[in-house]
Amino acid sequence: MARMTMIEAIRSAMDVSMERDPNVVVFGEDVGFFGGVFRCTAGLQKKYGASRCFDAPISECGIVGAAIGMAAYGLRPCVEIQFADYMYPAYDQIVSEAARLRHRSAGDFTCPMVIRMPTGGGIFGGETHSQSPEALFTHVAGLMTVVPSNPYDAKGLLISAIESPDPIIFLEPKRLYNGPFDGHHDRPVTAWSKHELGETPEGHYTIPLGKAALRREGQAVTVITYGSMVYAALAAAEETGVDAEVIDLRTLVPLDLETIVASVAKTGRCLVLHEATLTSGFGAELAAVVQEHCFYHLEAPILRVAGWDTPYPHAQEWAYYPGPARVGAALRELTEAA
Amino acid sequence: MSEPLRFHVPEPASRPGGKPDFSGVVIPEAGSVDRPPVDVDPTEIRDLAFSIIRVLDRDGQAVGPWAPDLSNEEIVRGLRHMMTLRAFDARMMMAQRQGKTSFYMQHTGEEAVACAFRVALSPGDMNFPTYRQAGLLIADNYPLVDMMCQIFSNERDPLKGRQLPIMYSSKAHGFFSISGNLTTQFLQAVGWAMGSAIKGDDKIAVGWVGDGATAESDFHAALVFASTYKAPVVLNVVNNQWAISTFQGIAAGGSGTFAARGLGFGIPALRVDGNDYLAVYSVAKWAIERARCNLGPTLVEYVTYRAGAHSTSDDPSAYRPKAESEGWPLGDPVLRLKDHLIAIGAWSAERHVQAETEIMAEVVAAQKEAEQHGTLHAGGKPSTRDIFEDVYAEPPPHLRRQRQQIGI
Numbered sequence: 001m002a003r004m005t006m007i008e009a010i011r012s013a014m015d016v017s018m019e020r021d022p023n024v025v026v027f028g029e030d031v032g033f034f035g036g037v038f039r040c041t042a043g044l045q046k047k048y049g050a051s052r053c054f055d056a057p058i059s060e061c062g063i064v065g066a067a068i069g070m071a072a073y074g075l076r077p078c079v080e081i082q083f084a085d086y087m088y089p090a091y092d093q094i095v096s097e098a099a100r101l102r103h104r105s106a107g108d109f110t111c112p113m114v115i116r117m118p119t120g121g122g123i124f125g126g127e128t129h130s131q132s133p134e135a136l137f138t139h140v141a142g143l144m145t146v147v148p149s150n151p152y153d154a155k156g157l158l159i160s161a162i163e164s165p166d167p168i169i170f171l172e173p174k175r176l177y178n179g180p181f182d183g184h185h186d187r188p189v190t191a192w193s194k195h196e197l198g199e200t201p202e203g204h205y206t207i208p209l210g211k212a213a214l215r216r217e218g219q220a221v222t223v224i225t226y227g228s229m230v231y232a233a234l235a236a237a238e239e240t241g242v243d244a245e246v247i248d249l250r251t252l253v254p255l256d257l258e259t260i261v262a263s264v265a266k267t268g269r270c271l272v273l274h275e276a277t278l279t280s281g282f283g284a285e286l287a288a289v290v291q292e293h294c295f296y297h298l299e300a301p302i303l304r305v306a307g308w309d310t311p312y313p314h315a316q317e318w319a320y321y322p323g324p325a326r327v328g329a330a331l332r333e334l335t336e337a338a
Numbered sequence: 339m340s341e342p343l344r345f346h347v348p349e350p351a352s353r354p355g356g357k358p359d360f361s362g363v364v365i366p367e368a369g370s371v372d373r374p375p376v377d378v379d380p381t382e383i384r385d386l387a388f389s390i391i392r393v394l395d396r397d398g399q400a401v402g403p404w405a406p407d408l409s410n411e412e413i414v415r416g417l418r419h420m421m422t423l424r425a426f427d428a429r430m431m432m433a434q435r436q437g438k439t440s441f442y443m444q445h446t447g448e449e450a451v452a453c454a455f456r457v458a459l460s461p462g463d464m465n466f467p468t469y470r471q472a473g474l475l476i477a478d479n480y481p482l483v484d485m486m487c488q489i490f491s492n493e494r495d496p497l498k499g500r501q502l503p504i505m506y507s508s509k510a511h512g513f514f515s516i517s518g519n520l521t522t523q524f525l526q527a528v529g530w531a532m533g534s535a536i537k538g539d540d541k542i543a544v545g546w547v548g549d550g551a552t553a554e555s556d557f558h559a560a561l562v563f564a565s566t567y568k569a570p571v572v573l574n575v576v577n578n579q580w581a582i583s584t585f586q587g588i589a590a591g592g593s594g595t596f597a598a599r600g601l602g603f604g605i606p607a608l609r610v611d612g613n614d615y616l617a618v619y620s621v622a623k624w625a626i627e628r629a630r631c632n633l634g635p636t637l638v639e640y641v642t643y644r645a646g647a648h649s650t651s652d653d654p655s656a657y658r659p660k661a662e663s664e665g666w667p668l669g670d671p672v673l674r675l676k677d678h679l680i681a682i683g684a685w686s687a688e689r690h691v692q693a694e695t696e697i698m699a700e701v702v703a704a705q706k707e708a709e710q711h712g713t714l715h716a717g718g719k720p721s722t723r724d725i726f727e728d729v730y731a732e733p734p735p736h737l738r739r740q741r742q743q744i745g746i
Binding site for chain 1: 464466496497498500501505507508509514515517519522523525526527528529530531532533534535536537543555556559560562563566728729730731734735736
C-alpha cells in the first residue's frame with residue numbers, strides 16, 4: 001500500500017493496465033512526452049514507448065474518432081480530453097458512434113474504450129475549465145458514466161473501466177486531485193497523504209462499476225451525491241449535526257438503485273446534491289427514481305442542491321460552488337419538515 | 339470609396355428547365371496522366387490532384403500507364419459485380435415502392451467505384467463505408483439474401499431490425515457498420531489504421547465519404563491524424579456532384595477539387611474517373627500499396643455522377659435538369675466496361691443480354707428467399723427483446739427492468 005494523490009492513483013491505474021495488456025494505449029493533448037497538463041500520464045511514454053502513449057493534435061473529435069477505430073480494431077484505448085469543457089467537438093463521435101456501435105452492428109463491432117476528462121470547478125477556471133457535463137452522458141444509451149471521489153476508488157474504477165467491454169466516460173473531479181476539498185475554500189485542504197482513502201494498493205485491483213459506497217452512515221437524511229460534493233456533504237453533516245447518510249454513487253450509469261432505496265427507506269428524507277447545473281441535471285433523474293421507488297417512505301419533499309443555472313463564473317466562483325453552507329441549510333430544511 | 343461588400347452563394351451551372359452544362363468539368367484524354375512510383379515525393383505529384391486519371395478511351399481500349407494488369411476473366415467478373423448491383427438496386431427500389439421496406443438508396447452511375455476498389459483489397463482490410471458502397475459487399479460475394487434481409491428488417495436480418503435499411507455491417511467482409519451521421523467514420527478508419535500500425539499488423543483501412551460531407555470538421559481531423567501518424571489508410575472521396583439537392587460547389591467552395599484538400603496536409607492526392615472500372619482499380623491498387631508499404635495515407639477523389647435520386651425519399655427533378663445525367667461526360671460505368679470487353683473480344687452483346695438475364699434471375703431468387711423470412715410489415719420479424727440486447731455487453735439493471743415492463 002502507498003499513499004497516493006488522485007493523480008498518482010489514476011496514473012497507476014493506466015500503468016498497471018498497460019503493463020498487463022499490450023492492447024491498452026493512451027493518448028490525448030499533451031499526454032505523451034509531457035505527461036498531461038495535470039500529470040496523469042507522466043512517465044507512461046518513457047515506460048511503454050511512443051506507440052502506446054502519445055500526443056494528439058488539438059482535435060477532440062479526432063481523438064475520440066480515432067480511438068473508436070482503434071477499439072473496433074481490437075485495442076483498448078484510454079484517451080484524455082484535457083478538460084470536460086472541451087468535449088463538445090467529440091460529442092457526435094461519443095453519442096452517435098461509440099455508444100451505439102455494438103447495438104447497431106448486433107455485436108459485430110464493439111467499442112471498449114475509456115474517455116477520461118477532468119471535470120468540475122473550484123480552481124478559478126472560469127466557464128471553460130469548470131463544467132460538469134455528466135448529464136449529457138447519462139442521457140445516452142450505451143455509455144457508462146463514472147465519477148470517482150478519491151484515489152482508492154479512482155484507481156479501482158479506472159482499471160474496471162479499461163477492462164470493460166463497453167465505452168466508459170470517466171469524469172475526474174479536478175478539485176479533488178490533490179485532496180478531499182469540502183468547499184471551505186478559505187481553509188487549507190487535507191492532502192490525500194493524510195486521508196485514509198489516499199491509501200492505494202500499488203498493484204492491480206478493481207472496483208465494480210455500478211456499485212455505490214456509503215461515506216457516512218446516518219439515520220436522519222439520505223444525501224445522494226458523487227464526486228466533489230461528497231466532501232461538501234460530509235462537512236455539512238458535521239457542521240449542522242444532522243445525522244446524514246452520505247451515498248457516493250461512484251457510477252451514475254448503471255445506477256446502484258438498491259443502495260439508494262435501502263437508505264431512503266430508512267431515513268425517509270432525501271437530498272440530491274451535485275455541482276452541475278440544476279435543470280435537467282442528473283439530480284432530476286435521482287429525484288424521480290427516489291419518488292418512484294420510495295414514495296411511501298418519504299416524510300418530506302426531496303430537495304436538490306446544485307450549481308445555479310448559469311454559466312460557471314470566474315470571480316464569483318464561491319457564490320456558485322454548492323458548498324457546505326448551502327448543503328447544511330438544505331439538511332436543516334429537510335429535518336425540520338413535518 | 340470602395341463598393342459595398344458582396345455576399346457570394348455558389349450556384350450550379352444549370353437548374354430544372356435548363357440544359358445540362360458540364361463545361362466546367364475538364365476531362366483529360368484517357369492514358370494522358372503519368373503513373374508515378376508509389377514512393378514518389380508527394381510534392382512532385384501535386385498536379386494529380388487537379389487532373390483525372392483515365393484508362394478507357396472512347397473506343398473502349400485500355401490505354402496509358404494506369405491500364406491495370408487484369409485478366410479478361412477478372413474484368414468480366416467486375417462487370418458482373420456492377421450488373422449485379424444494378425439489378426439489386428432495381429429490385430430493391432421496387433420493393434420499397436411496394437411497401438416491403440421503408441427506405442432504399444441506389445448506386446446508379448456509381449457502381450464502378452466500390453466494385454473496383456473492393457477487388458484491390460486483401461482479406462482482413464477494413465472499409466468504413468458510407469451509404470452508397472454496397473458494391474463493396476457484392477464484389478466480396480456477401481450473400482445477397484443477407485443484404486435483403488437487412489433491408490426488409492425481417493427475422494433473418496443480421497442486424498436484428500435495429501438499423502435503417504442499407505446500413506449493413508459485416509466484419510467478416512471488411513465492411514464496418516455504417517453510420518447515418520456523415521464523416522464520423524472517416525476518422526474511425528484512420529484510427530483503425532493507426533491500431534493496425536501500433537500492433538505491427540499488415541492490414542490497412544479505407545475511409546469513404548461523399549463530396550458534400552467533406553465539409554464536416556471530422557474530414558479535416560481525419561486528414562490531420564492520417565498525416566501526423568502516417569496511418570496506413572486510403573481516404574476516398576466519392577464526388578458524385580450532388581449532396582441531396584446541394585451541388586458540389588457548396589462544399590468545395592473555391593478549392594477547385596476535393597483531392598486538393600489533401601495537399602495542405604502533405605497527403606498525396608489523386609483524382610480518378612469514377613466511371614472507369616479499370617482506372618478505379620488501378621488507382622486503388624496504387625493507394626493500397628502505399629498504405630501497406632508504410633508510405634502513409636493517400637486521398638483519392640472519384641469523379642462520378644449520381645444518376646439516380648439521393649434516396650427513395652428524394653426527387654432530383656426539383657433541383658437539377660431532368661436530363662442532366664445523360665449529359666454527364668464520363669458516361670455509364672457498366673456500358674463503358676461492357677464496350678471495353680467487346681472491343682478486346684472477350685464479350686459480346688449477346689453474352690451481355692444473357693448475363694443480364696442470369697443476374698436478374700439470381701437477384702429475384704435471392705429476394706424470394708429473403709421474403710420468406712418476412713418484410714418490414716409482413717411475416718417474420720426480429721424479436722422485441724432485440725431492442726434491449728447489445729446496448730451494453732450485459733444488460734444493466736435498468737434495462738432489465740425496462741425489458742420486463744414491455745413484457746419480456
